[in-house]
Amino acid sequence: MTQPQLAANWRDYYELCKPNVVLLMLLTSVIGMFMSVPGMVPWDALIFGNLGIALCAAAAAAINHLVDSRIDLVMARTHNRPIAQGRVSNRNAGIFAAIIGIAGMAILLVLVNPLTAWLTLASLLGYAVVYTLYLKRATPQNIVIGGIAGAAPPLLGWTAVTNEIHGHALLLVLIIFIWTPPHFWALAIHRRDDYAKVDIPMLPVTHGIAYTKLHTLLYTILLFVVTLLPFATGMSGSLYLLGAVCLGAGFLYWSIVLLRGNNPKAPMATFKYSIIYLMALFMIMLLDHYLLPAMTIFEVDAR
Numbered sequence: 615m616t617q618p619q620l621a622a623n624w625r626d627y628y629e630l631c632k633p634n635v636v637l638l639m640l641l642t643s644v645i646g647m648f649m650s651v652p653g654m655v656p657w658d659a660l661i662f663g664n665l666g667i668a669l670c671a672a673a674a675a676a677i678n679h680l681v682d683s684r685i686d687l688v689m690a691r692t693h694n695r696p697i698a699q700g701r702v703s704n705r706n707a708g709i710f711a712a713i714i715g716i717a718g719m720a721i722l723l724v725l726v727n728p729l730t731a732w733l734t735l736a737s738l739l740g741y742a743v744v745y746t747l748y749l750k751r752a753t754p755q756n757i758v759i760g761g762i763a764g765a766a767p768p769l770l771g772w773t774a775v776t777n778e779i780h781g782h783a784l785l786l787v788l789i790i791f792i793w794t795p796p797h798f799w800a801l802a803i804h805r806r807d808d809y810a811k812v813d814i815p816m817l818p819v820t821h822g823i824a825y826t827k828l829h830t831l832l833y834t835i836l837l838f839v840v841t842l843l844p845f846a847t848g849m850s851g852s853l854y855l856l857g858a859v860c861l862g863a864g865f866l867y868w869s870i871v872l873l874r875g876n877n878p879k880a881p882m883a884t885f886k887y888s889i890i891y892l893m894a895l896f897m898i899m900l901l902d903h904y905l906l907p908a909m910t911i912f913e914v915d916a917r
């Protein structure tokens with residue numbers, strides 16, 4: 615017979631960091647770095663910048679686990695989390711978050727630049743304090759406003775390399791900011807009853823599922839338009855445009871299936887698609903940034 619596991623192991627601390635979320639954020643910060651320069655990103659910015667951003671994002675995630683442990687225990691999706699189950703005590707979680715958060719800030723301050731450090735701290739506090747402690751329990755627009763913190767990594771990557779806030783970096787932030795509501799609401803539709811049980815005013819609880827589906831589609835349309843801006847502003851080329859249109863069409867397809875309501879799998883399929891979408895969009899942007907100029911040089915050489 616298996617005994618309930620009460621002692622924490624490294625996997626519990628790893629889980630506190632929301633590793634998959636942080637990994638996708640890192641992908642966007644790495645790509646923000648590469649988009650900020652025509653050639654190679656300096657190795658020190660690449661390594662220490664991403665390490666610092668990852669540690670601060672993980673600290674914010676651990677604080678979110680700590681603050682939410684009581685509601686996490688009640689919700690089916692989060693029931694088994696380390697603090698909710700008592701495998702990690704509040705004290706140890708707090709110490710862990712403080713150590714990795716301070717380490718991340720020190721790395722950014724000393725080895726990267728103060729601009730990146732302060733912007734990262736603002737994102738950490740934006741998610742761990744403003745979103746988790748206040749917005750999440752206060753308004754159904756919680757994830758729209760709180761989304762600014764999660765959208766910051768490409769800007770953090772950009773400033774880690776250039777020490778400057780550039781309009782193109784803000785465009786990348788805007789894309790993730792507009793992507794966040796359809797990403798989250800698709801999941802929240804699936805988990806509506808969980809949120810209702812713990813009295814968290816997520817949109818499907820306060821305004822109903824039909825309203826949330828409509829708003830998911832409206833944000834997806836807006837996202838489609840916003841993802842055309844990198845091409846319109848000359849930041850990205852035609853390969854990116856093709857990718858953004860195809861990926862955007864896929865997202866629109868799932869939002870429409872979701873709205874029509876004939877497919878019970880649509881909410882989770884839309885949520886999963888949102889993650890693949892963001893990953894693929896940023897990777898195509900990177901390919902476009904390097905591959906197209908390289909191919910042009912190759913064509914000129916061949917003539």
Ligand code: HEM
Pocket residue numbers: 634635638639642691745757760761762764765790794797798801889892
């Ligand atoms: C305020 C903004 C956001 C909210 C409210 C939100 C909400 C969520 C929720 C509730 C989950 C499910 C987690 C679970 O099942 O344990 C999730 C998963 C995920 N989110 Fe978000 N998210 C936000 C922003 C972001 C951002 C900015 C990214 C990355 C750039 C991201 C990437 C992911 C990934 C990769 C997963 C899958 C995690 C896994 O399978 O373990 N999210 N999100």
Ligand SMILES: CC(C)=CCC/C(C)=C/CC/C(C)=C/COP(=O)(O)OP(=O)(O)O
Pocket residue numbers: 632635636639667670671672674675678682692734735737738741746750763764766767
């Ligand atoms: C420094 C920096 C870039 C900070 C960003 C921090 C960060 C990890 C943001 C993640 C966004 C997210 C997963 C929100 C879900 O929280 P939730 O509480 O609504 O979801 P849950 O119920 O799964 O915990």
